[in-house]
Amino acid sequence: QITLKESGPTLVKPTQTLTLTCTFSGFSLSTSDMGVGWIRQSPGKALEWLALIYWDDDKRYSPSLKNRLTISEDTSKNQVVLTMTNMDPVDTATYYCAHLLYHRSGTHAFDIWGQGTMVSVSS
Amino acid sequence: EIVLTQSPATLSLSPGERATLSCRASQSVSSSLAWYQQKPGQAPRLLIYDASNRATGIPARFSGSGSGTDFTLTISSLEPEDFAVYYCQQRSNWSFTFGGGTKVEIK
Secondary structure (H helix, E strand, O other): OOEEEEEOOOEEOOOOOEEEEEEEEOOOOOOOOOEEEEEEEOOOOOEEEEEEEEOOOOEEEOOOOOOOEEEEEEHHHOEEEEEEOOOOHHHOEEEEEEEEEEOOOOOEEEEEEOOOEEEEEOO | OOOEEEEOOEEEEOOOOOEEEEEEEOOOOOOOEEEEEEOOOOOOEEEEEOOOEEOOOOOOOEEEEEEOOEEEEEEOOOOHHHOOEEEEEEEEOOEEEEOOOEEEEEO
16 A cells, blocks of 8 residues: 655745655655656645656656756655755645656556645745 | 646536536647546545546546547536546646646535
8 A cells, every 4th residue: 555645844934945755655666667746736726746756766847946846765765855945935835745657658647645744935 | 838728617516417527738748638636625636547547446437538638527427525626637748737627516
């Protein structure tokens, strides 16, 4: 059974760097065809994809946010870490990590999600 | 960046009725489209991937169709637990985008 759980600060100040950790179980990111993504949702708004890391350490970022994002993995701890620099109040959102359903035929969907963690940006 | 436009924004229906939700892409995404259901205070749940494949454990009343730029999610007969917000998502050119969502509410 695959599970994921996000952790990190609930409040950050403007201009600070946010670091979120996704701790997962039920799969290994060192196994072929695995991936973990980050998605956020501002209050009352739609979902927004942020970043994705594949089993082979390939990394992809949202074009609009790529200059502020870094995704990395700690395979030994079954964790994926997302950092976002220069936080602003508009970055206030619930941040989710999710397991990637991937098939080499082209399938890319997020089939198992964490519960999400709410992050507020305020001075 | 590919933009996904969902319509209608809100769909007011009664239990037992058929729901038809639309997702239109600004350019072709082939069949690389997924649908999610989200209830208040919960994480999204994957319903459909690759336009028409039901995810594990998803009831048969949910079906997806379409390819290229026009996609449809159909709920054949609404159950009380189906009233929620639905999002489409595409993956193309190594990037993902989500649509703005359709809220299915009880009439």
